[in-house]
Amino acid sequence: MPDSRKMTSSSRRGLLRCMAWAGCGVRWTVIGGVPTARMLDGDAAMATKPAGLSFMQISDSHIGFASQPNMDASQTLAEAMALVRAQKADAAFMIHTGDVSQLSKPEQFDKAAALVEAAGLETHYVPGEHDVLVDDGKAFFARFTPAGSRGWYAFDQAGVHFIALNNVQDLKPGGLGNLGAAQLAWLKDDLSRRADSQPIVVCAHVPLWTVSQEWGWGTDDGLQALALLRRFGSVTVLNGHIHQVMQKVEGNVAFHTARSTAFPQPAPGTAAYPGPIKDLPPGRLRSTLGITRIQAVRTSSPLAIIDTPLGA
């Protein structure tokens, strides 16, 4: 995917300026097989009942993280859940695209589950690399992905086929995210029973498209998964991991990465290394939790997948 980053530089600045990194969710609506994304903000109109299937996405809650710029990732997840609760309208469920915890500790899983439950929505999870640090992730899978003992599974909702993938294990030296042969074989089999016209939503923690080779923000065998999805008319790929919004549309596939509810990471090319942005200006934490960030997100809305047809 040589042209994998299609955003203009000015558009990207618009997105990053608003880097709505805490207490924020994304609301997705599927109408006629075309998913559209809207950032959650304080606009009452957002809470009106939309037509079609709606669901919520959050990501990278990193419960247990307590360092600059966020000494309490539980608090910001709680605020995000309050926002979801206020904005969910008729959303059918929520997706958490991984890094639920900071260190895969049982108490961090407990805390995250309790906070997410407050949103009042059934929640489907995919594992992030922070969630599978212990015992090959078995504790996370048992608790958060009961439908898939290795972290991958599928389900259907209102005619849309949802696929949850695990691309955070058995990573190779110098490599990126990894799906592996067994998961790709499962995906091929799962998709073989689907009609081309069925809308597909794929969730995975690490981006399936290469956002930054240097920082490992991509998936080594992501192209093999995307090849299996090529025949479908509407494919939406939802990722986390990079703690910032990036979007692109390539053919019939729309890609979107979600913000974290815990801390922001720099955009590739704007810093020497990834990781938490520690030097937010004083007071920026609380101001970003509020309306300021939301305005900037709205400014960037022309970049969202809204009204973008995915079929050929």
Next chain:
Amino acid sequence: MRHSYPVIASTCLFLVVMALPAHADDVAVDIKHFTFYPASITVPAGTRVVWTNHDDTPHTVVDAAEPKVIRSPPLDTGDSYARLFAAPGIYDYFCSLHPHMQGTIVVE
């Protein structure tokens, strides 16, 4: 490279003393900014290498080759992992969470 981080080096030594039996000729590798410093070191056989994570992000030290002779637990901020290299050889390793992070221990 280590001379560029005198404060880190001394902090690391302190942690090693606190957390691990001290060896006078331990060699330190710092994990900082999603990088192993130094990325490559050459040590005599019998040297113990101690990695210490200074990032706010957990990292690991895992053998790049099979079987995985080197395999640390997840290292949170300030955690150290020590391994004695008794046999000569070239040991490539990486962070299994951030596989673009790679390093080499050359044991002579």
